[in-house]
Amino acid sequence: MIETGLTTTSLTLGYRERVVIRELSIAVPDQSVTSILGPNGCGKSTFLKALARLIAPTSGQVCLSGDDIGKIDTRLLARRLSILPQSPKAPEGITVSDLVRRGRTPWRGLLAPWSEEDARVCQQALEQVGLSDLADRPIDELSGGQRQRAWIALVLAQNTPYLLLDEPTTWLDLAHQLEVLSLLQQRNRDHGTTVVTVLHDLNLAVRFSDHLILFGGNGLVAAGQPEDVITPDNLLSAFGLKALVMPDPITGRPMIVPH
Numbered sequence: 001m002i003e004t005g006l007t008t009t010s011l012t013l014g015y016r017e018r019v020v021i022r023e024l025s026i027a028v029p030d031q032s033v034t035s036i037l038g039p040n041g042c043g044k045s046t047f048l049k050a051l052a053r054l055i056a057p058t059s060g061q062v063c064l065s066g067d068d069i070g071k072i073d074t075r076l077l078a079r080r081l082s083i084l085p086q087s088p089k090a091p092e093g094i095t096v097s098d099l100v101r102r103g104r105t106p107w108r109g110l111l112a113p114w115s116e117e118d119a120r121v122c123q124q125a126l127e128q129v130g131l132s133d134l135a136d137r138p139i140d141e142l143s144g145g146q147r148q149r150a151w152i153a154l155v156l157a158q159n160t161p162y163l164l165l166d167e168p169t170t171w172l173d174l175a176h177q178l179e180v181l182s183l184l185q186q187r188n189r190d191h192g193t194t195v196v197t198v199l200h201d202l203n204l205a206v207r208f209s210d211h212l213i214l215f216g217g218n219g220l221v222a223a224g225q226p227e228d229v230i231t232p233d234n235l236l237s238a239f240g241l242k243a244l245v246m247p248d249p250i251t252g253r254p255m256i257v258p259h
Contacts, residue, residue, distance in 0.1 A: 005027055005028050005029060005030035005064075005065065005194065006027070006028040006051050006062065006063070006064055006162065006194070006196070007025075007026070007027045007028070007062070007063045008024055008025055008026050008027075008050075008051075008060060008061065008062050008063075009025050009060055009061045009063070010023050010024070010025055010059065010060040010061070011023070011024040011025070011026075011050065011057055011059075011060035011061065011062060012024070012057060012058045012059045012060050013043065013046050013047065013050050013055065013057055013058060014058050019058070020042075020043040020046045021043045021046060021047055021050075021215075021219065022219060023060070024047075024060070024219070024220060025060075026213065026220065026223055028051070028194065028196055028211070028213075029194075029210065029211050030194055031188065031192040031193070031194055032188065032194060032195075032210040032211050033184065033185055033188050033195045033197075033208060033209045033210050033211070034194075034195070034196045034197070034209060034210070034211040034212070034213060035196075035197050035198070035199045035205035035208070035209040035211075035212055035213070036048060036196065036197065036198045036199070036212075036213045036215070037199060037200075037202060037205055037212060037213065037214045037215070037238070038214060038215030038216060038221075038238055038239075039215075039216065039217065039238065039239050041217075042215040042216060042217055042238075043215055043219075044198045044215060045086060045166050045167075045198055047213075047215070048083070048164055048166050048196065048198050049083075049085070049166075050062055051069075051164060051196065052081060052083040052164050053069050053070065053072075053077065054083065054085070056070065064077075064080060064081065064162070065080075075106055078105070078106035078158070078160070079106045079107065079160060080160055080161060080162060081160050081161075081162040081163075081164065082103070082155040082158040082160040082162070082163055082164070083155070083163075083164040083165070083166070084151055084152060084154075084155045084164070084165040084166060084168060085166050086166045086167055086170070087170075088151050090139045090140075090147075092140065093138055093140065094138065094139055095135070095136055095137060095138055095139065096126070096131055096134050096135050096136070096137055096138075096139060096142070096150045096153075097122070097126070097135040097136060099139055099150055099151070099153075099154055100122045100125055100126060100135075100150065100153045100154050100157050101114075101118070101122055101157070102154060103121075103122070103125070103153075103154040103155060103156070103157030103158040103159070104118045104121065104122065104157055104158070106158065107159075121157050121159055122153075122157045124156075125153040125154070125156040125157040126153050128153070128156060128183055129149040129150070129152050129153045129156070129180075129183070130149065130179070131146065131149055131150055131153060134146065143171075144170075144171035145171045145172045145173065145176055147171070148168070148169075148170060148171045148172060149172075149176070149180070152165070152168060152180060152183075156187070160193075161191075161192070161193055161194060162193070162194045162196070163184070163187070163193050163194065163195050163196070164195075164196045164197075165184070165195070165196070165197045165198070166197075166198045167197075167198050167199065167200065168180055168181075168184070168197055169181065169199065169201070169204070177201070177204060178204075181204060181207075181208040182208070184197070184208070185208050197209075202230070202256050203248075203255055203256055205226075206226045206230055206248070206253050206254050206255070206256075207248065207251055207253060209226060210225070211223070211224065211225065211226075212224065212225070212226055212229040212230070213229075214229050214234060214238050215238065216237050216238035216239070217238075221234050221237050221238045222234050226253050226254055227253065227254055230245055230254040230256065231245060231254075232244070232245055235256065241258060242258070242259040243256050243257060243258045243259060244256075244257040244259070245257075
């Protein structure tokens with residue numbers, strides 16, 4: 001049977017002498033929304049980068065649908081998986097529409113003309129993040145929240161079945177955080193896109209995720225459905241946080257109330 005989704009086997013990650021994640025074997029459920037949680041410095045972003053092949057493991061393996069991610073052709077990988085890293089940098093003077101158009105690169109040959117499909121996908125991505133009216137504006141002139149939404153439009157335009165985002169709600173006010181997470185959840189529901197995010201807001205992660213991966217200072221604490229992961233004991237283990245966990249009055253999912 002062929003494995004589906006993103007999986008790791010005995011994955012160890014680190015920087016020089018410092019080990020961040022050790023011997024981790026875990027699966028990200030296919031066609032789900034998964035959030036990676038944990039305190040600062042626990043390895044959330046490092047783990048996401050390894051899933052996207054932005055960093056190489058010290059040992060172990062990351063597989064995508066059973067294929068070793070380190071052996072997949074770069075263009076083919078970019079058609080299967082896209083990532084929005086923390087604090088991405090855009091070339092000076094580039095407009096919103098030009099940035100979003102770059103998401104189509106994996107699907108186009110070197111000299112291939114711009115197609116109607118390329119234009120449709122980019123326009124749809126801009127509409128989904130609410131930036132159609134700012135398409136001709138330079139990225140440098142946007143607010144932090146608008147800039148973040150432009151980057152999200154780029155990865156949506158890449159139109160891959162796997163979408164990885166490192167803190168996609170950075171710089172966004174609460175209303176726009178809800179909009180972006182709702183958009184990602186809808187992308188999953190409508191297209192079966194596997195969405196993996198790193199988030200800091202635990203309650204928002206619980207509300208919009210089907211699956212959680214919780215790290216602590218000593219590695220993996222728990223992984224599974226929100227009601228199985230978000231418990232007082234796990235929060236204490238991961239964050240040193242004493243909290244009540246009660247049903248969210250709107251969703252019925254776990255809601256965290258710190259002491």
